[in-house]
Amino acid sequence: MAVASDVPKESFRLSMLIYDTRYRSVTIQVFVLILFALFLAWLLNNTANNLATRGKEFNFGFLWQRAGYDIGQALIPYTNDSTHFRALLVGLINTLVVAIIGCVLATVIGVVVGVLRLSKNWLVAGLMTVYVEMFRNVPLLLWILLSYVILSETTPQPRDFRVTDEMAAAGEAPAASMILWDSVAVTNRGTNIPSPLFDRGLGSADLGFMSVNLTTLAYILVIAGSVWVNRRILASARAQQEATGDRPVTWWKSILVLFGPVIALSVALGLHLEIPELRGFNFQGGILVAHSFTALVIALALYTAAFIAEIVRAGILAISRGQSEAAFALGLRPGRTMNLIILPQALRVIIPPLISQYLNLTKNTSLGIAVSYLDLRGTLGGITLNQTGRELECMLLMMLIYLTISLIISALMNFYNSTVQIKAR
Amino acid sequence: QATLEAVKARGELICGSNTGLTGFGAPDASGNWTGFDVDLCRALAAAIFGDATKVRFVPTTGETRFTALQSGEVDVLIRNSTWTYSRDTELALDFVAVNYYDGQGFMVKSDLGVSSAKELDGATVCIQTGTTTELNLADFFKQNNISYQPVTVADDSEAQRQYLAGACDAYTTDASGLAASRATMPDAANHIILPEIISKEPLGPVVRHGDNNWGDIVRWTYYALLIAEEKGITKANVEEVATSTADEEVKRLLGLSGDMGVKIGLDNAAFKNAIAAVGNYGEVFAANIGEGTAINLARGLNALWTQGGLQYAPPLR
Amino acid sequence: MSEHAIDRSKMKVSDEVAIQISGMNKWYGTFHVLRDINMTVQRGERIVICGPSGSGKSTLIRCINRLEEHQQGQIVVDGTELTNDLKNIDKVRSEVGMVFQHFNLFPHLTILENCTLAPIWVRKVPKKEAEETAMHFLRKVKIPEQANKYPGQLSGGQQQRVAIARSLCMKPRIMLFDEPTSALDPEMIKEVLDTMIQLAEEGMTMLCVTHEMGFAQAVANRVIFMDQGQIVEQNEPKEFFNNPKSDRTKLFLSQILGH
Amino acid sequence: MSEHAIDRSKMKVSDEVAIQISGMNKWYGTFHVLRDINMTVQRGERIVICGPSGSGKSTLIRCINRLEEHQQGQIVVDGTELTNDLKNIDKVRSEVGMVFQHFNLFPHLTILENCTLAPIWVRKVPKKEAEETAMHFLRKVKIPEQANKYPGQLSGGQQQRVAIARSLCMKPRIMLFDEPTSALDPEMIKEVLDTMIQLAEEGMTMLCVTHEMGFAQAVANRVIFMDQGQIVEQNEPKEFFNNPKSDRTKLFLSQILGH
Amino acid sequence: MDKHFARTEMLPPLAPPVTERGVVKWLRENLFSGPFNTILTLVALVVIYKLVSAALPWWLNSVWTAESLSQCREIVAATAGEGASGACWAMIRERWHQFIFGFYPPDLWWRPVLAFGLLIAALGPVLYSGQKRSLTILLGIVAAYLVVTLSLTGAPTGAFVAAAVVVVALFAAVQVAPGRMLLFTAIYPALCFWLLWGGSIWTPVVAMLGFVVMGVVYMALVGRFGPTASAIAGVVAAVLWWLFLDIPITQALADMIGGGLRSVESDEFGGFLLAITIGVTAISFSLPIGILLALGRQSDMLIVKTLCVGFIEFIRGVPLITLLFTASLLLQYFLPPGTNFDIILRVIILVTLFAAAYLAEVIRGGLAALPRGQYEAADALGLDYWRAQRLIILPQALKISIPAIVSTFIGLFKDTTLVAFVGLMDPLKGVTQIVRADINWKGIYWEPYIFVGAIFFVICFGMSRYSMYLERKLKTDHR
Ligand SMILES: Nc1ncnc2c1ncn2[C@@H]1O[C@H](COP(=O)(O)OP(=O)(O)OP(=O)(O)O)[C@@H](O)[C@H]1O
Numbered sequence A: 001m002a003v004a005s006d007v008p009k010e011s012f013r014l015s016m017l018i019y020d021t022r023y024r025s026v027t028i029q030v031f032v033l034i035l036f037a038l039f040l041a042w043l044l045n046n047t048a049n050n051l052a053t054r055g056k057e058f059n060f061g062f063l064w065q066r067a068g069y070d071i072g073q074a075l076i077p078y079t080n081d082s083t084h085f086r087a088l089l090v091g092l093i094n095t096l097v098v099a100i101i102g103c104v105l106a107t108v109i110g111v112v113v114g115v116l117r118l119s120k121n122w123l124v125a126g127l128m129t130v131y132v133e134m135f136r137n138v139p140l141l142l143w144i145l146l147s148y149v150i151l152s153e154t155t156p157q158p159r160d161f162r163v164t165d166e167m168a169a170a171g172e173a174p175a176a177s178m179i180l181w182d183s184v185a186v187t188n189r190g191t192n193i194p195s196p197l198f199d200r201g202l203g204s205a206d207l208g209f210m211s212v213n214l215t216t217l218a219y220i221l222v223i224a225g226s227v228w229v230n231r232r233i234l235a236s237a238r239a240q241q242e243a244t245g246d247r248p249v250t251w252w253k254s255i256l257v258l259f260g261p262v263i264a265l266s267v268a269l270g271l272h273l274e275i276p277e278l279r280g281f282n283f284q285g286g287i288l289v290a291h292s293f294t295a296l297v298i299a300l301a302l303y304t305a306a307f308i309a310e311i312v313r314a315g316i317l318a319i320s321r322g323q324s325e326a327a328f329a330l331g332l333r334p335g336r337t338m339n340l341i342i343l344p345q346a347l348r349v350i351i352p353p354l355i356s357q358y359l360n361l362t363k364n365t366s367l368g369i370a371v372s373y374l375d376l377r378g379t380l381g382g383i384t385l386n387q388t389g390r391e392l393e394c395m396l397l398m399m400l401i402y403l404t405i406s407l408i409i410s411a412l413m414n415f416y417n418s419t420v421q422i423k424a425r
Numbered sequence B: 001q002a003t004l005e006a007v008k009a010r011g012e013l014i015c016g017s018n019t020g021l022t023g024f025g026a027p028d029a030s031g032n033w034t035g036f037d038v039d040l041c042r043a044l045a046a047a048i049f050g051d052a053t054k055v056r057f058v059p060t061t062g063e064t065r066f067t068a069l070q071s072g073e074v075d076v077l078i079r080n081s082t083w084t085y086s087r088d089t090e091l092a093l094d095f096v097a098v099n100y101y102d103g104q105g106f107m108v109k110s111d112l113g114v115s116s117a118k119e120l121d122g123a124t125v126c127i128q129t130g131t132t133t134e135l136n137l138a139d140f141f142k143q144n145n146i147s148y149q150p151v152t153v154a155d156d157s158e159a160q161r162q163y164l165a166g167a168c169d170a171y172t173t174d175a176s177g178l179a180a181s182r183a184t185m186p187d188a189a190n191h192i193i194l195p196e197i198i199s200k201e202p203l204g205p206v207v208r209h210g211d212n213n214w215g216d217i218v219r220w221t222y223y224a225l226l227i228a229e230e231k232g233i234t235k236a237n238v239e240e241v242a243t244s245t246a247d248e249e250v251k252r253l254l255g256l257s258g259d260m261g262v263k264i265g266l267d268n269a270a271f272k273n274a275i276a277a278v279g280n281y282g283e284v285f286a287a288n289i290g291e292g293t294a295i296n297l298a299r300g301l302n303a304l305w306t307q308g309g310l311q312y313a314p315p316l317r
Numbered sequence C, D: 001m002s003e004h005a006i007d008r009s010k011m012k013v014s015d016e017v018a019i020q021i022s023g024m025n026k027w028y029g030t031f032h033v034l035r036d037i038n039m040t041v042q043r044g045e046r047i048v049i050c051g052p053s054g055s056g057k058s059t060l061i062r063c064i065n066r067l068e069e070h071q072q073g074q075i076v077v078d079g080t081e082l083t084n085d086l087k088n089i090d091k092v093r094s095e096v097g098m099v100f101q102h103f104n105l106f107p108h109l110t111i112l113e114n115c116t117l118a119p120i121w122v123r124k125v126p127k128k129e130a131e132e133t134a135m136h137f138l139r140k141v142k143i144p145e146q147a148n149k150y151p152g153q154l155s156g157g158q159q160q161r162v163a164i165a166r167s168l169c170m171k172p173r174i175m176l177f178d179e180p181t182s183a184l185d186p187e188m189i190k191e192v193l194d195t196m197i198q199l200a201e202e203g204m205t206m207l208c209v210t211h212e213m214g215f216a217q218a219v220a221n222r223v224i225f226m227d228q229g230q231i232v233e234q235n236e237p238k239e240f241f242n243n244p245k246s247d248r249t250k251l252f253l254s255q256i257l258g259h
Numbered sequence E: 001m002d003k004h005f006a007r008t009e010m011l012p013p014l015a016p017p018v019t020e021r022g023v024v025k026w027l028r029e030n031l032f033s034g035p036f037n038t039i040l041t042l043v044a045l046v047v048i049y050k051l052v053s054a055a056l057p058w059w060l061n062s063v064w065t066a067e068s069l070s071q072c073r074e075i076v077a078a079t080a081g082e083g084a085s086g087a088c089w090a091m092i093r094e095r096w097h098q099f100i101f102g103f104y105p106p107d108l109w110w111r112p113v114l115a116f117g118l119l120i121a122a123l124g125p126v127l128y129s130g131q132k133r134s135l136t137i138l139l140g141i142v143a144a145y146l147v148v149t150l151s152l153t154g155a156p157t158g159a160f161v162a163a164a165v166v167v168v169a170l171f172a173a174v175q176v177a178p179g180r181m182l183l184f185t186a187i188y189p190a191l192c193f194w195l196l197w198g199g200s201i202w203t204p205v206v207a208m209l210g211f212v213v214m215g216v217v218y219m220a221l222v223g224r225f226g227p228t229a230s231a232i233a234g235v236v237a238a239v240l241w242w243l244f245l246d247i248p249i250t251q252a253l254a255d256m257i258g259g260g261l262r263s264v265e266s267d268e269f270g271g272f273l274l275a276i277t278i279g280v281t282a283i284s285f286s287l288p289i290g291i292l293l294a295l296g297r298q299s300d301m302l303i304v305k306t307l308c309v310g311f312i313e314f315i316r317g318v319p320l321i322t323l324l325f326t327a328s329l330l331l332q333y334f335l336p337p338g339t340n341f342d343i344i345l346r347v348i349i350l351v352t353l354f355a356a357a358y359l360a361e362v363i364r365g366g367l368a369a370l371p372r373g374q375y376e377a378a379d380a381l382g383l384d385y386w387r388a389q390r391l392i393i394l395p396q397a398l399k400i401s402i403p404a405i406v407s408t409f410i411g412l413f414k415d416t417t418l419v420a421f422v423g424l425m426d427p428l429k430g431v432t433q434i435v436r437a438d439i440n441w442k443g444i445y446w447e448p449y450i451f452v453g454a455i456f457f458v459i460c461f462g463m464s465r466y467s468m469y470l471e472r473k474l475k476t477d478h479r
């Protein structure tokens, strides 16, 4: 048998950088890295030069100057004397509020539409198909503009609510009236909803760097407690079911536990609603929800819901008919089948694309620009940028914030997704 | 590189304009830009090239306008931009003249029963974002210690829609804009513009800081139109005046004596060409926004100084 | 077939009627898929249904636990007539177990959970008890050690045996099988058939759609041949295979036994 | 096996070493999958590798054309040592043809394109010449008429023969087969084995992982038995089957020949 | 029935009972099966009634000829009574061309129309590689389209002749060597650019020569230095060509041999012409970038992978609108002082990067769907990485991804409306705004939105249906 002679250990040669699998990837990566660094340096150098020629500097100091403009919807205290940074915060909160409400609404509508599209009811299924196709194939911008126009064109002016003395004498009703037991007024400027007020509010505690509203805190604590107790009840019900086979009726206990303490706390604190009331030009009191906000939320929710509906439909269709037939054959009722068999499986299919829809919606809130909703783009990337002329800083900061939000959402949802997936397999 | 050279090399002037503002600058059905600001651009093109059509209009938004100018994307910005201290200094821009003296006002429906802006306590006010308007508004209400609810809107036509639909009690913008809006409303008589003018809004052409010759060209082209009005030179009679005039300043203006145009790198007939292209300031005003047009603005502050207005051209010598 | 000789001692047919179908008709749209079906199944009977593809075998069997609705005639299962009344349907379904061609196990639940799900939620059996029953039946189908795996981790034959165990956990009085072995590889068919034979030996009433003629000869006490939605012939297996009466049956048998 | 008697006239083993593996070890992570493999293959040898599932047969064969990297020891193919040097790897791969269990034909190319792709792009053969060669080998595997079809339109056996032809088009000096018949239906296995026998008759050096013991007896001049990543036994086929030495081999043979 | 039973007479099929037939059954099954469904049906009917009764009068009172909005209102008031509302489509009649072409010179409309027709022809080889029949049909459609639209837009005879020559040449190519049509696809971008923007013919030709330079350099070096190094050298050479030689050569050629089309400036682009230009350009240029990014993301080289992932996640993590603002506000900070180019070009660059990130994810899906065996077989045949990718992996992965690429394109096309926020004349907001700035049409709201929305719907719906058809076809297609 011929024996191959020992191949001598070769020493390092330059060509090995390219031809040796061990070094090759390192070579390429170093090369790429150098290119990237050069590119970055080029960008930074250009930027520095450009800033210099324009006599500007890269500096975020302007964030602490007086903003000087007003924001219609500010969920934290804000006046035109506040800083640009505070305006940024207000904008960010506005963005998040739209995104959160939009996501919730879109999910609800999307699930309902997705399920209804599978309905045997021809009319309903057809309507839903029309809805989905309409919304998916027309730009979001159009829906935002349209819902804004519809909202402000089809609602009455505040003065239409006014009852003048003559009208009262003649017994005439005003042209428009409030809805929901006279607590909500929808005018063409926005929706006035009642705001909660407390006779015996707990005030707020000043922690130095920030102040905490104790009333809110109390509510949070109570609700958290109720939820915890409710979970205990459900767990004990399950334990009992496992032990005896009979699942005790829990819905009334749950309702009691979930709502009782909150109601009690409200009574104790003397909660009452401040109903909006027509005074002067406008409804006063209560909370004004501007139409720019409502329109943005509605358009975003309806648009995204059309996509979610398709996702849900596909998810349910992905579960074969055999699964529900097997469940029926075992004697499970349709409701139980949905809960125990179809949904847990469908969710696994649905959640990943759902995440990207949530991300899209969040990014699309920036289209609030079309209705001048003062979100992050409207404040930081709009008025602040315009007043200070610091486009470089403002734009970079804005992108950074959006990026952070996106990454957080996808991280959270991926985490949730992984828990769902692990349970299944 | 000097802007003038760049413009000449390119063979056309690039003028930053509005994305569409009635009377001041908007393209018509065949794509021709018309308007008060637009005519100044054309005059400038005529001054440089002797041809008023050698101008291109780049629509800019409130956010993009100054950047477009700074980056050289446009040569000059003529789109009702207010001259303020910080824009003049921090943004490294030069406002070379004021072609329209404006001020922020309020419009309300007459049946609102309001006759002064100070009675607007608690009112909803429509404003466009991205301008100086919102700062003035905030200052005004704060000074008078009254409250208001701002409704921000994206553009002028949207603001007008909101106002007409009653989504706001008052609409605030530059008085010229208010007048223009009011003129186009089906029931103009039912709307009143309140007496308070709460700000100074000198609107004018803007150029980049540092190119003084270019600034001079823009400034003096504009002044040429003013002087023309002062001297009664019109689009129609400019040739005739040129042959007949004895006025030394007119001669200089029309390039018949001296070398005014050459001094700033243009032709001697530059100003004459500008006037011949668009007419004098008064004509431009009358044709686009003045009384008799649908917008129907009075000259007011923009009348010549000789007629009690603020428009005043330094001597051309 | 099964290695040991089949024990027929318990395979007695009682007089009690388990399933009674009379004058039943069913249409899919305008397509008349089941025509005038009349059939009585006694408790303890083991019936094999065969026939060419599309002859309505699956449809018939699925009508019996109301996975399909019939439009005419009567189906009485264990004394309960199948009407639109949900209560009756629930009752019948909890008496009748069904095994599908494609197993239809629930992939997101473990084998044990698959087996205990229905007893817990439908029969309201305590979990512990349900699990004991489940383990009992899993032992019976010879895969107790897989209890905590997921269906995806099992072979086809194992999955089908789990499906049988899952049905048995509901302690049904009647079992329906719809081609339980046709999606399986040859080695696995045997495991499943063995399990079914074992069931038969214990006296379970069974209706089985299958083409496994060996199985039919070994355990069935009646073979029903269907064609074009009708019962064309029924007989004891021996007679049926050796002495078919109708031409269609002969043709079918020649095809199926030919290879 | 093959209908005609096998012609062993050309199946001569030369003294030249085709493959030399010495002291080779390989790990997947911490799992020691190949342990101290020593093996010499002469030019013209036909070696069959067998062994239980997971014993590392595929891994060994894939190491020979560096689809897997080994961590210790030496593999010298046709005088070229397999190191990290890409040039060596390219050289070896163009000398060694490989046929996979799942054919791995390129579905977007026609049969002919599948066969000419590598000669054209790797060997830089003119297209015309490549096509002629391809047709030659396609005739050899008896499917020249399929040349312009797509792989999806062929049966499994045909696909596997195309895969063999595709390898041959590169004019390899050594062919590796990884269970070439195990994904095929029984009728098709024969076609493929016939093709392989034909190759063997022409004197190709072959390493073949297979459980077709008939094939091993007919053409192999050595059978290697692997278990747990080691070469447990190697011998001439006759000796190997009739007189296995190791217990593990005996067990394995009893299982595999049992049914 | 007894236990021994044999049927002698087969039963004929019967018609189903009345409840199982016709309208009654359809109604019962589709609308009134069960109380819940009945309620749903009633609710749906109410909704439909409300929508129709709210919108119908407005549609019925449409006015088609008027000079201005106020005239429209007068006409509506005169015909339908005081206070009635009606649509004023007269505006669309007067301004439709701005919604479609923006300010593109009317006598040159035939150029975009021609470019669009040829685009479809250029897409042919991508969608139906080598399928003679489909390609022939497609060319037939293109020819018919061109005849109709070119004559509608009053194209000069030269345009007809040129179009005819191109179509006939393609037709011949399809009959002889369908694969060759890809060549047309390759030169289409330059052709399209030239048709849309006009100018000297040499501009696109010399620019395309850059690719030729890249190819030549690659070919010259590949034998000696291997594919990676020579590819880099090729790219460098091409970049050098574009940076330093392109303009002088173009200039020289244009001076020597003139010829060209009247040039059209970017700011004359608007409406759907702008949307389609941005959308198509961005998607076609983003395809190669997306492929590289996807390959990079799949690579096992950590740094390359990190950079690709970082880029993709960054682009996907920020709203498009901020990227557009970057194009209009920031790009000039990042480029060398004095560089200053067209806003449309800057927008296209950013939109391209945006699309590339999304396409990279789509293509990654396609790559992941390929079985490992394909990679191994390529390796075993001795193909190197790039050849394996180009010849084996990408053709398959791209084919799988076509439907997803189409949906990315639909999304992108819809998103082009956002360019309005940087002052470009998109059909939805940009053009609408200038129309409303006209004193005649000030105050018109619904009509432009409905008009533009309908066109978007037709295009996007058509494309999505087509991609669904394609998806189904690819699934069953045995190839
Ligand atoms: N949901 C349905 N809608 C309409 N027709 C159906 C439906 N299900 C089955 N059919 C038709 O009814 C006939 C009987 O179907 P069935 O599944 O009962 O046949 P089978 O005897 O079980 O056949 P196989 O041996 O193939 O399973 C077939 O022609 C089939 O096409």
Ligand SMILES: Nc1ncnc2c1ncn2[C@@H]1O[C@H](COP(=O)(O)OP(=O)(O)OP(=O)(O)O)[C@@H](O)[C@H]1O
Pocket (backbone or CB within 6 Å): D028, D031, D033, D051, D052, D053, D054, D055, D056, D057, D058, D059, D060
């Ligand atoms: N990529 C891999 N990573 C980790 N372990 C692997 C990998 N590939 C194979 N293995 C393991 O290495 C061992 C040997 O695998 P190999 O495929 O070589 O076995 P085999 O003898 O070919 O078996 P079979 O007959 O089933 O094909 C097995 O235990 C397998 O699980």
Ligand SMILES: [Mg+2]
Pocket (backbone or CB within 6 Å): C057, C058, C059, C179
């Ligand atoms: Mg069936």
Ligand SMILES: [Mg+2]
Pocket (backbone or CB within 6 Å): D057, D058, D059, D179
């Ligand atoms: Mg193997």
